[in-house]
Amino acid sequence: MIGSKILLVDDEVIFAKNMGRLLDARGYGTLTVNSGAEAIRSLENEAFDVVVLDLKMPGMDGLTTLKEIKKLGLFTQTLILTGHGSIDSALEAVKLGAYDYLTKPCQIQELVAKIEGAWDKKDGLQKRDNQEKIRKVVESPRDAFWVFAK
Secondary structure: OOOOEEEEEOOOHHHHHHHHHHHHHOOOEEEEEOOHHHHHHHHHHOOOOEEEEEOOOOOOOHHHHHHHHHHOOOOOEEEEEEOHHHHHHHHHHHHOOOOEEEEOOOOHHHHHHHHHHHHHHHHHHHHHHHHHHHHHHHHOHHHHHHHHHO
16 A cells, blocks of 8 residues: 555665665655664564565574564564575465565566555454454453553
């Protein structure tokens, strides 16, 4: 969805900046970081709809970063970017909860389509969670504080 906040995580600085500019030009709000550790710090401080995450990075690689993102318990969806040689790792990332993956280099239209799909999934999960909270309040109004405090 246009206006979505995207966190772009890639150690290839020029690639990340260029992708960020292309996404910004299409109406997305992007933040570009160049490491898994920076991604986690950004997610702890700001809400993002979709994370576009490179798998092969020095230090905290993409799989480790994805595991840390999942520990945060966010509605954010993660889209994996991978080189041709790491399709197995991308599939492993999907098993760990990533929305989908793309191989690099990718066309901007393809990236946008995947981001839109990830946003739709995130939106659906968030709506279901809100509906569940409302259901709990209706069933037990005295416990309403605890339902929304989580």
